[in-house]
Amino acid sequence: MNQEIKYKTGNEWLVFYFKKYRSQLITGTIFVLVSVTFGVFVPRYVGHAIDDLRLQGVSYRTLARSVGLIVLTSLISGVFLFFQRRTLINMSRYIEYDLRQDFYSHLQKLPLDFFQNYRTGDLMARATNDLGAVRQVAGPAIMYSEQTLFRVLIIVPIMLSISVKLTLIMLLTMPFVTLTVKYFGEQIHIRFEKIQEFFSDITARAQENLTGVRVIRAFAQEESEKQQFALLNHQYVDRNLGLVRLSAVFRPLMQFFIGLGFAAILLIGGRETAQGRMTLGEFTAFNLYLEQLIWPLIAMGYVTNLVQRGMASLKRMHQIVAIEPAIADAPGAKALSYLNHDGAVVEGLKGKIEFRDLSFRYSDSSPEVLKDISLVIEPGTTVAFIGRTGAGKSTLMNLVPRLIDARHGMVLIDDIAIDQIPLSQLRRNIGYVPQETFLFSETLAENITFGLEDDPGAQKMEKVLNAAQAAGLAEDVADFPKGYETILGERGITLSGGQKQRTAIARAVIREPRILILDDSLSAVDTYTEEKILSRLRGVMRERTTLIVAHRISTVKDADLICVIDHGIMIEQGSHDQLMAAQGAYADLFERQLLEEELAST
Numbered sequence: 081m082n083q084e085i086k087y088k089t090g091n092e093w094l095v096f097y098f099k100k101y102r103s104q105l106i107t108g109t110i111f112v113l114v115s116v117t118f119g120v121f122v123p124r125y126v127g128h129a130i131d132d133l134r135l136q137g138v139s140y141r142t143l144a145r146s147v148g149l150i151v152l153t154s155l156i157s158g159v160f161l162f163f164q165r166r167t168l169i170n171m172s173r174y175i176e177y178d179l180r181q182d183f184y185s186h187l188q189k190l191p192l193d194f195f196q197n198y199r200t201g202d203l204m205a206r207a208t209n210d211l212g213a214v215r216q217v218a219g220p221a222i223m224y225s226e227q228t229l230f231r232v233l234i235i236v237p238i239m240l241s242i243s244v245k246l247t248l249i250m251l252l253t254m255p256f257v258t259l260t261v262k263y264f265g266e267q268i269h270i271r272f273e274k275i276q277e278f279f280s281d282i283t284a285r286a287q288e289n290l291t292g293v294r295v296i297r298a299f300a301q302e303e304s305e306k307q308q309f310a311l312l313n314h315q316y317v318d319r320n321l322g323l324v325r326l327s328a329v330f331r332p333l334m335q336f337f338i339g340l341g342f343a344a345i346l347l348i349g350g351r352e353t354a355q356g357r358m359t360l361g362e363f364t365a366f367n368l369y370l371e372q373l374i375w376p377l378i379a380m381g382y383v384t385n386l387v388q389r390g391m392a393s394l395k396r397m398h399q400i401v402a403i404e405p406a407i408a409d410a411p412g413a414k415a416l417s418y419l420n421h422d423g424a425v426v427e428g429l430k431g432k433i434e435f436r437d438l439s440f441r442y443s444d445s446s447p448e449v450l451k452d453i454s455l456v457i458e459p460g461t462t463v464a465f466i467g468r469t470g471a472g473k474s475t476l477m478n479l480v481p482r483l484i485d486a487r488h489g490m491v492l493i494d495d496i497a498i499d500q501i502p503l504s505q506l507r508r509n510i511g512y513v514p515q516e517t518f519l520f521s522e523t524l525a526e527n528i529t530f531g532l533e534d535d536p537g538a539q540k541m542e543k544v545l546n547a548a549q550a551a552g553l554a555e556d557v558a559d560f561p562k563g564y565e566t567i568l569g570e571r572g573i574t575l576s577g578g579q580k581q582r583t584a585i586a587r588a589v590i591r592e593p594r595i596l597i598l599d600d601s602l603s604a605v606d607t608y609t610e611e612k613i614l615s616r617l618r619g620v621m622r623e624r625t626t627l628i629v630a631h632r633i634s635t636v637k638d639a640d641l642i643c644v645i646d647h648g649i650m651i652e653q654g655s656h657d658q659l660m661a662a663q664g665a666y667a668d669l670f671e672r673q674l675l676e677e678e679l680a681s682t
Contacts, residue, residue, distance in 0.1 A: 090391070093398055104170065105168070105171060111167055112160075112227055113230055119153070120369075120372070125146055127359075128361060131359050168223045169223070172220070183397060187400070201285065201287040202284050204284075205276070206280065212393075213392070214393050217394070232376065236251075239366060242366050243358060245352070261334070261380055261381065265388050267326055269389075271323045272393075276396055278316050278319055282309075282316055285308075338377055345366070345367070346367075416429055416505065429493055431494075431624055431625035432493065433480065434455070435489070440488070441487070449475045457625060461625055462626040464641070464642045465630075466631065468646065469631070471648065474515055474600070480595065481512055510593050511587075512597045514599050519584070521571075522567070522568065523565050524557065528586045529544060543590050547589045551613065552613035553583060580604070595625045597629075598626070603630075603631065607634050610634065611634070633656075637656040641654070
């Protein structure tokens, strides 16, 4: 994707999609032209029929000929009307599909801090409500605008050929219509943009309430939340009613100016006919042409409404896609490979990790989270990071799969800077279990196999069983009536905290990554269960580089290397025995946790 991001404005972005579907646009435009052209013949045939009947009297042959021509041209016009709608509206649906796909794809590439600045409900509103408004521009607005343009270009010259005076009278009302469209169009654009922003707030509020429903109930805040949502909803309705009132003035005002022209034409045209300057057939044809123009002129109001709404929504969507992804492959990035035990070249990572003079802060105004971290981790090594909350451990873990990027210093894997490794390869070789476990509203098996490349069904299920066994989840699943086909609620609400964490561990292990990151992923289980899980994971961990973040000494004591981080600084490192012998911060933490366990057991 992201061809569209080079476009500086929303209009240029939309033009990109029109170019992509230019064949449908051109074909649909031809259908509009043919439909309008044949539709224009009808008033002419009616006028000729009336004059023929007056001059020659009622003749079955003349009447049949006129009726036949009218029916034939109406039929052809109707057939091409069907084709124009199918072509142009279908095109708008394809554009809608591409917009949705590209918008979603772009969201996937944006950094984590983007999602801290934009609420989920706001993004959902842009991807649904705003997208629907843009589709109206790409489909109905294009179709109705072309119909209006072609009718004006074809009908006005014909009307001039019938009566220059009557045509000029009709055209006198056009400046009033144009000024009305311009003024009200600008007002609609401004108000609709504000309404869409407010709709985003409502969507975000609803999404937060639905996600946090258990907290709301636990604190008995249902009534308070209902009142706050009702207030937002009432304000949203008020703003929409303001737009409705504006539209309610807009359309009648347009019809009034058009009606004035119509009345003047009837008055003057009737006199012209009575005085013999026009035939009755010509006057009838002129009025039928005028009637054919009235709908397009009235439709200008509808189209203006669609366009202004769509442009306001397009601007909101473009605000997101114009944001450049902060994390991307560096120029010249190429996939890594290594020699396996058999001497064969294998594409992938060995698993060596190096933090070199690494410092990190989330923004220029925020304090440093990590300060001068330097560490080399050999392939197959288990390294644990321990320290107080907020010390920077999770930030360090997030740097490895490039969820964030360091501004100072480097992270290297297999002696290559990680920005020189394609993101797809880097993350495919990392099994990451974050602090906050997220599960999808799918089956347990589908959650475990998330991100796993396609395998035959039986082979995939065998991997699920092995991963669940390694994560200590298999015993729990045995008690589920539907086993691995159990549907998890949103965010895995049907599972306990410990079961969620073990599911996340199984999801990371099943990929057989070269690097395994466990970021405080056993905090929701007791020490006995933790020991069981770790004993099963040791076989998995021996085959890959493993980074463990924890607060409990019991989680990390068997690691090859333990690093103590405090306020972003690595203050100690060594094995459990070495750190205990040093009688530093690690030993103090061990003694404190031991005392807490003794007090808890008494």
